Every structure is written in structure tokens, then in C-alpha cells.
Amino acid sequence: MQSHIEKTMDSAAVTDRQLEQINRYTRRALQKEEVFVFSLILCDNQIDRDGERFPRASLEVLAKLFLGKTGIFDHSPVSLNQSARIFDTQVEELPGQVEGEPCCQLRAWAYMVRTDKNKDLILEIDAGIKKEVSVGCAVAKITCSICGADWKKEPCSHQKGVRYGDKVCHHRLEEPTDAYEWSFVAVPAQKNAGVTKQACRPMDLEKLWQSRETISLTPQELRELESRYKALEEKAKAGEQYISRLRGEVVKLLAITRPEISPALAGEIAERLEPSQLDELQKSLSRAAAGKFPPAPQLCPMSCAEDGERENPFVI
Numbered sequence: 001m002q003s004h005i006e007k008t009m010d011s012a013a014v015t016d017r018q019l020e021q022i023n024r025y026t027r028r029a030l031q032k033e034e035v036f037v038f039s040l041i042l043c044d045n046q047i048d049r050d051g052e053r054f055p056r057a058s059l060e061v062l063a064k065l066f067l068g069k070t071g072i073f074d075h076s077p078v079s080l081n082q083s084a085r086i087f088d089t090q091v092e093e094l095p096g097q098v099e100g101e102p103c104c105q106l107r108a109w110a111y112m113v114r115t116d117k118n119k120d121l122i123l124e125i126d127a128g129i130k131k132e133v134s135v136g137c138a139v140a141k142i143t144c145s146i147c148g149a150d151w152k153k154e155p156c157s158h159q160k161g162v163r164y165g166d167k168v169c170h171h172r173l174e175e176p177t178d179a180y181e182w183s184f185v186a187v188p189a190q191k192n193a194g195v196t197k198q199a200c201r202p203m204d205l206e207k208l209w210q211s212r213e214t215i216s217l218t219p220q221e222l223r224e225l226e227s228r229y230k231a232l233e234e235k236a237k238a239g240e241q242y243i244s245r246l247r248g249e250v251v252k253l254l255a256i257t258r259p260e261i262s263p264a265l266a267g268e269i270a271e272r273l274e275p276s277q278l279d280e281l282q283k284s285l286s287r288a289a290a291g292k293f294p295p296a297p298q299l300c301p302m303s304c305a306e307d308g309e310r311e312n313p314f315v316i
């Protein structure tokens with residue numbers, strides 16, 4: 001399995017189309033010179049060291065699932081200036097065949113917003129210092145290549161790596177359901193680039209939670225878990241901020257549209273509502289407030305003054 005940053009491009013090579021794709025994920029439209037774009041190989045359809053492979057159909061689904069996913073560098077906490085986001089993906093065909101289909105790999109294009117803090121990191125990527133990419137995803141089916149049994153439902157007796165007749169058994173990772181945050185891991189210089197496997201091994205959290213025994217995780221799995229946890233934490237924080245703003249907005253709008261409701265009661269109402277209810281109430285109150293205070297018409301002092309019909313704009 002080859003998962004790595006493959007080649008880099010300088011900002012001059014950022015195309016208009018790429019910038020347009022990038023700006024779908026940004027809060028404000030970025031300029032070419034503000035972004036750094038590079039491409040990376042996320043996974044391929046070869047049988048990996050665990051005796052598993054993604055058929056091409058899975059890569060096609062993963063291509064969509066990885067869009068918009070962020071990656072972090074070398075374990076650093078998720079933060080804007082140390083993360084990259086995938087904005088484009090493509091399944092590329094390579095020479096050769098594997099299990100009756102053309103060899104192919106999933107390439108992704110990611111961008112980083114250039115800042116003072118990530119200058120060195122960008123230089124490093126630009127210089128071609130190879131970093132491995134560790135990615136994780138979940139699949140709905142893990143099927144046996146010999147009999148087609150779905151190991152998620154009912155395992156068969158075939159063993160991965162064992163020959164049955166003229167075929168060696170492997171497992172096909174099918175129907176991906178989710179792709180997770182990815183991370184970069186620096187490869188020590190003396191190591192043969194791209195040899196260490198950082199595969200798209202699905203980590204079945206459900207199974208993990210249900211496990212009653214002591215479990216051990218590989219460093220790679222631990223990293224994946226950590227990266228997922230941190231990403232969730234970030235999302236939770238952002239969610240809380242949003243809800244708190246929404247509550248404030250609802251209290252304010254209640255004061256405008258329903259002055260008879262005391263601020264204390266308004267606060268309590270906002271506090272008790274679910275986020276979706278808050279959202280609905282905020283929208284409806286906004287409409288009510290807009291009806292109560294329609295936008296003031298554009299005044300034309302000259303003509304109105306001539307007609308002698310100028311009204312006091314402060315009288316509603």
C-alpha cells in the first residue's frame with residue numbers, strides 16, 4: 001500500500017479551477033498566492049500486508065468521501081495553520097492488473113493556507129521530503145475473495161494469505177461508509193520511502209467499544225484514534241459556540257418581537273430548546289422582527305422637499 005505525498009506544486013501552478021474548488025471550503029475567497037497545493041496518494045487497489053484490498057469500486061466511493069477531509073501533520077493538534085484539506089480526488093489507472101481489474105490508486109489534492117507558522121512545513125513538502133500519509137475509513141462489507149462471505153456478518157473458514165486451489169485468499173474492503181481525518185507521519189531519512197504500510201485499514205470503533213477484553217492498539221491505530229478524537233473535539237467546540245450564539249440571538253429577537261416576555265424567561269426558553277428548535281425559532285422570530293421593522297425606504301430629500309411631502313423618518 002502506498003500512501004504518501006507524491007509530488008508538490010508551487011502556488012504558481014494553482015489553476016483557476018483548483019482555486020474555485022478550494023474556495024468552496026473557505027470562509028472567504030482566497031487568492032492563488034495565499035494557498036499551497038500538493039497532491040498525495042491515499043490508497044490503491046493492491047492487496048496489502050494485512051491481506052486486504054480495496055476493489056476499484058471502493059476507491060471510487062472513497063474518492064467522494066475524502067473530499068473536504070482535513071489532515072494534520074506529525075501529530076500536531078488540529079489547528080488551522082498545521083492542517084491541510086482535500087479539495088479534489090481522482091482514481092488513477094496504473095499499468096498492470098490486480099484481481100481482474102486495472103491497477104489504480106486514489107490521488108487527492110490538498111491545500112494549506114500559507115501562514116508564517118506553516119512556512120517551514122510548506123518548504124519541507126516543497127523540498128520533497130517524503131511524508132507518509134495515514135488514512136482511515138469504515139466499510140460496510142469485508143468479503144472473502146474465495147467464497148464471497150461477508151466477514152462483518154458471518155465469517156467463512158478461508159484464511160487470508162492461504163492458497164485454495166489456484167487462488168490465495170484475501171479480503172475485499174467494500175462499500176466504504178466513511179472516511180476519517182488523515183495525518184502525515186514523517187519518514188526517517190534512512191528508511192526506504194513508502195515501505196512502511198499506512199493503509200486505509202478500517203478501524204471498527206463499534207467493535208472496539210463492545211470489546212469486553214483488554215485491547216491493544218498499534219501506534220498507528222492510536223494515532224488514528226487520537227486524530228479522530230481531536231477532530232471531534234474541535235467540531236464539538238465549534239458546535240457549542242454556534243448554539244450559544246443562536247441562544248443569544250433568540251433572546252434578543254424575543255425582546256424585540258415579544259417585549260412582554262421577561263429577559264429571564266426568554267433566557268430560560270432559549271436554554272431549554274434543542275439546537276434544531278432554536279434554529280427554527282430564530283428564523284421565525286427574525287421574520288417577525290423584519291415585519292415589525294421593515295427596512296426604511298430610500299429617502300430622496302431633494303424631490304420630497306420640493307413636493308413638500310417629506311416625512312420624519314423616525315416616525316413609524
Ligand SMILES: [Zn+2]
Nearest residue numbers: 144147156158
Ligand atoms: Zn471464504
